[in-house]
Amino acid sequence: MQYDVIVIGGSYAGMAAALQLVRARRKVLVIDGGQRRNRFASHSHGFLGQDGVAPGEIARAARAQLEAYPTLTWHDGIAETASGVRDEFVVRTANGESHSGRRLLFATGVKDDLPAIPGLAERWGKAVFHCPYCHGYELDQGRIGVIGTGPASVHQAEMLTEWGDVTFLTNGVVELDAATRRALRDRGVTIEEGRIARLDGAADAVMADGRRLAFAGFFTAPRCTPSTSLADSMGCETEETPMGIQLRTDATKETSVKGAYACGDVGRAPHSVSLAVGDGAWAGVNVHRSLIWPDGGR
Structure with missing residues (x-):
């Protein structure tokens, strides 16, 4: 089976992007290792409508809403390799499965060097x-x-x-x-x-x-780096920010590799749940547009 989009990372940004895509009835695979960056915090604040709610509860509710859409597939596991070109990407997971997709979206988050x-x-x-x-x-x-x-x-x-x-x-x-x-x-x-x-x-x-x-x-202010080297292994360019290294993206959230996008903490600064959700939603819209028009409707 070929997916329209493979989203690597199922935290706030990845789920926000996936939501836009499944609501456009696109076939989406989310691969998630279950390591949210804010898993150490007992409560999340500053996110409209969810102020003071436990981060894990926000994530559980969001996943339940996503899984109500029939074109979503969720894989609990680790993406070990990513390769290919636009319309022909392949992601292999730790359990030996291989998945193909027309677009890739990196929502892998970052790790903090404390x-x-x-x-x-x-x-x-x-x-x-x-x-x-x-x-x-x-x-x-x-x-x-x-x-x-x-x-x-x-x-x-x-x-x-x-x-x-x-x-x-x-x-x-x-x-x-x-x-x-x-x-x-x-x-x-x-x-x-x-x-x-x-x-x-x-x-x-x-x-x-x-x-x-x-x-x-x-x-x-810890220095942040991408939580995995998957995008780097594909040749996606990075850039230095005051907060550390992130993937370089254009205004549509596309990386230097055509057809591969990035959103959330790995693709923008500064960082928060609210900003990650907004960035993910914008990335999802632009990925969808790229599936309709070769130039993304620019």
Whole structure:
């Protein structure tokens, strides 16, 4: 069987794209490994109509709605290889199956390269976050620690003063010139240049000199990279953003490989559930248009 579209990645962006396509009665295969990026968070915020709902519940409800459409096929598993050209793509899965499709859509998401601080990974999505619009309000204007990772952390610290009393923990990673220090202090940011030994308790930073700094929560700006190398193996070009590496796409979400598209966190920045859903819906529409007109109706 040849599918009109194979969507690799069945989280928010992938499902939003698939919805547009099955509603156009196109045959769609979604291949999903079940590793949502926000699986560590207990609640999702900032997504209209779903504010405060558990991420897993949003995903389950969306999948149930998709599976009501007869032209959808869902495969729980890992896509191991992707190859081919427009109208003749082939995706092989970990269980040995081979699937062909006219179009490919990468909605594989990204992986976060977290700071190597003991105790941080265990608190990721619970007391350590990256998006203030998703998690800032819940800290109730309390004391916020921004853990430095690079230049983007300065912007993050300045911005987070909208949500609480900010301490910028450079952790020996971020060098601050005089102008940057002045800009941070003008925003009311406290600068802490000691090294962090570990995170402890609910949201405490234990410093290398033994001091314990208590916070309502932390934010950090991890570097992101595509969660799989599938698109790279096909020759899809990537680009550097302030948040890390993503797949390069044009205005229609098509990658540098004709007929292969990308959406969600792997194909846009910044990142949130709302933005991923919108990006996925736009990608689904454009993939459908490309199946009608060779030039996508441009």
